[in-house]
Amino acid sequence: MIYVTDGSFEGILTAIYDAYENKEDPESIVSQGFYQVSLDSGVREISTDEEKYRRVYNAVIRKMSQQAIEIMYKAWLSEYTEIGTALYKYLKIGLKLGPKVLSYLQNPDVSLVNDLAGKVSFEAHRFLGILRFKKLASGLYYARIEPDNNIIMLVTEHFKNRFSDQPWMIHDAKRKVFALYDTNQVIFINEDIDIQTENDKDTVFEELWKNYFKAISIEDRKNPGLQKRFLPRRYWRNLTEMQ
Amino acid sequence: MHLLEKLQILANSAKYDVSCSSSGSGRSGKKGQVGNAAMAGICHSWTEDGRCISLLKVLFTNHCIYDCKYCVNRVTNDIKRASFTPDELSELTVEFYRRNYIEGLFLSSAVLKSPDHTMELIITTLKKLRYEHRFNGYIHVKSIPGADLSLIYQAGLLADRMSINIELPSVESLRLLAPQKDHQTIIKPMSFVSQQIRGANELTIYRKKQMFVPAGQTTQLIVGASRDSDLTILRLTQELYNRYKLKRVYYSAYVPVNNDKNLPSVNTSPPLLREHRIYQADWLLRFYGFSADELLDEEHPSFDTRIDPKCDWALRNLDKFPVEINRAPLETLLRVPGIGYKMAERIVRARRIAPLSYEDLKRMRVVLKRAKYFITCMGKYYGDVDIDSGNLYSILSEKTNQKTIEGQISMFE
Numbered sequence: 001m002i003y004v005t006d007g008s009f010e011g012i013l014t015a016i017y018d019a020y021e022n023k024e025d026p027e028s029i030v031s032q033g034f035y036q037v038s039l040d041s042g043v044r045e046i047s048t049d050e051e052k053y054r055r056v057y058n059a060v061i062r063k064m065s066q067q068a069i070e071i072m073y074k075a076w077l078s079e080y081t082e083i084g085t086a087l088y089k090y091l092k093i094g095l096k097l098g099p100k101v102l103s104y105l106q107n108p109d110v111s112l113v114n115d116l117a118g119k120v121s122f123e124a125h126r127f128l129g130i131l132r133f134k135k136l137a138s139g140l141y142y143a144r145i146e147p148d149n150n151i152i153m154l155v156t157e158h159f160k161n162r163f164s165d166q167p168w169m170i171h172d173a174k175r176k177v178f179a180l181y182d183t184n185q186v187i188f189i190n191e192d193i194d195i196q197t198e199n200d201k202d203t204v205f206e207e208l209w210k211n212y213f214k215a216i217s218i219e220d221r222k223n224p225g226l227q228k229r230f231l232p233r234r235y236w237r238n239l240t241e242m243q
Numbered sequence: 244m245h246l247l248e249k250l251q252i253l254a255n256s257a258k259y260d261v262s263c264s265s266s267g268s269g270r271s272g273k274k275g276q277v278g279n280a281a282m283a284g285i286c287h288s289w290t291e292d293g294r295c296i297s298l299l300k301v302l303f304t305n306h307c308i309y310d311c312k313y314c315v316n317r318v319t320n321d322i323k324r325a326s327f328t329p330d331e332l333s334e335l336t337v338e339f340y341r342r343n344y345i346e347g348l349f350l351s352s353a354v355l356k357s358p359d360h361t362m363e364l365i366i367t368t369l370k371k372l373r374y375e376h377r378f379n380g381y382i383h384v385k386s387i388p389g390a391d392l393s394l395i396y397q398a399g400l401l402a403d404r405m406s407i408n409i410e411l412p413s414v415e416s417l418r419l420l421a422p423q424k425d426h427q428t429i430i431k432p433m434s435f436v437s438q439q440i441r442g443a444n445e446l447t448i449y450r451k452k453q454m455f456v457p458a459g460q461t462t463q464l465i466v467g468a469s470r471d472s473d474l475t476i477l478r479l480t481q482e483l484y485n486r487y488k489l490k491r492v493y494y495s496a497y498v499p500v501n502n503d504k505n506l507p508s509v510n511t512s513p514p515l516l517r518e519h520r521i522y523q524a525d526w527l528l529r530f531y532g533f534s535a536d537e538l539l540d541e542e543h544p545s546f547d548t549r550i551d552p553k554c555d556w557a558l559r560n561l562d563k564f565p566v567e568i569n570r571a572p573l574e575t576l577l578r579v580p581g582i583g584y585k586m587a588e589r590i591v592r593a594r595r596i597a598p599l600s601y602e603d604l605k606r607m608r609v610v611l612k613r614a615k616y617f618i619t620c621m622g623k624y625y626g627d628v629d630i631d632s633g634n635l636y637s638i639l640s641e642k643t644n645q646k647t648i649e650g651q652i653s654m655f656e
Contacts, residue, residue, distance in 0.1 A: 215255045
């Protein structure tokens, strides 16, 4: 049996609930448009259900720990195409082992989810550093990002805490998602808006920063390979100092 | 002088200070203030030399009354000189911070007029940052050697981290290369700050924590300006960690900037590999339970360039290997070449659930290239040559290809 969800975290956990409820063991949990019709397995359409999602969510916390649900959620943010099946397998092992699942890294299903979550955490932490705000004429601080993983949800708390007195906007241009902070709360907007900032000059401090960036490097230790290892090229286009 | 030119001069003069870490302080944002501090530290960019930028690292001034022979800012050098004003520097810091360019400020300085005068300018800058700009982010400040202890105390109340650079690893080298500084002007403030930190921590038992250098104290040693051996450097490091409870000792491969009969000539390239080996050994002291005398001794006072210090130690102690991955205690796993702290912990946790095979280790992303010669999994040895065949040194030594070696230089491994 193949379970087909809307691809959301809620949808996948709903599917897992249904699998246990139906006493079925689906061979995969996939999202719409991401599966091939196979003649010998049936397909079940799953409709996302808040209540079912909650119950699985709480069961994971109760039986496996808070950390386990965080790992599952972060792994989902990786947008890995077979994440539904991966989370299902992880949860099956977790329900048997309890909190020990976190350490059971010799198991391929556990280590897969753990690695995905690790990759997402790593990139989220990286963006705490490499996200750049540009101060627009309106006073709004605007940042454009294009992360590999869907990390925007993981970084907003940090910026809210750090820059609590300045309005800011973080724009994931890849996923067309905005996080907007008005010095009070963060709201997320899921819309395809084209943001033009070319006319907004923030030249003075951008120029100072670029010059600082050049002056602080030691010529005798030049090592562009090492630089690229820490800061891969794909991130450069949204970095002020690389323009 | 235009601010842009000042910034170039004063960043350029500060670049040989390798410390840039913003770790060790965890502090939440406060209403009406800008900034917080992240316990683990955050890197914001990487320059062309592959080093991370976390803090805005500048000198307050590069005017100097001293004539230390190794230093680019020595009074007898004919270079462009500049000084910030406290207003300029505090504003620059906050504006950079608000755009998320930096974690905070790393403020060092040459010595303008006198150590006390310089320290006062630094304190004024920090006060403007903390009280006028309501800046709650990370500050690392240098103690100026020879400044009055009461000034150092004031700076410590405003900063997250303090450091005073020892630079030259022995009294003899100091006499030779920095004759105007004496050993005591460095050790006294270091010892004072370490006492104050301890005092502030004790006070927390009675009342709200008083902030005094909450991220601790660090220092820097120059590698390769003087004739001091790796052993001298490592013993000093160990003493600094044990006696003065330093958070970090940084090492800076000497980039020859001046001509002097007691210094390497200006054509010498910086000893990056030697610096790298000392960093590796430093990690072994701090996280892996090694002591300086296990790694080096009078007969072997320098690290082998072709092999890392842990591998080197293991090859001299082959009687302790191989160790069984399923039974060896954590302290023993930590001594296996190629197994880092994170992996050793993973192994200990995972084997409680089920015994580990060689394939399991691969899946757990343990790097086995070196480790396989020093372990057994469920009693079986997986090295392709025998542990006592005498071939391990040549198998494990790195090709002396400068590129690959430099590529490994990283403080965050």
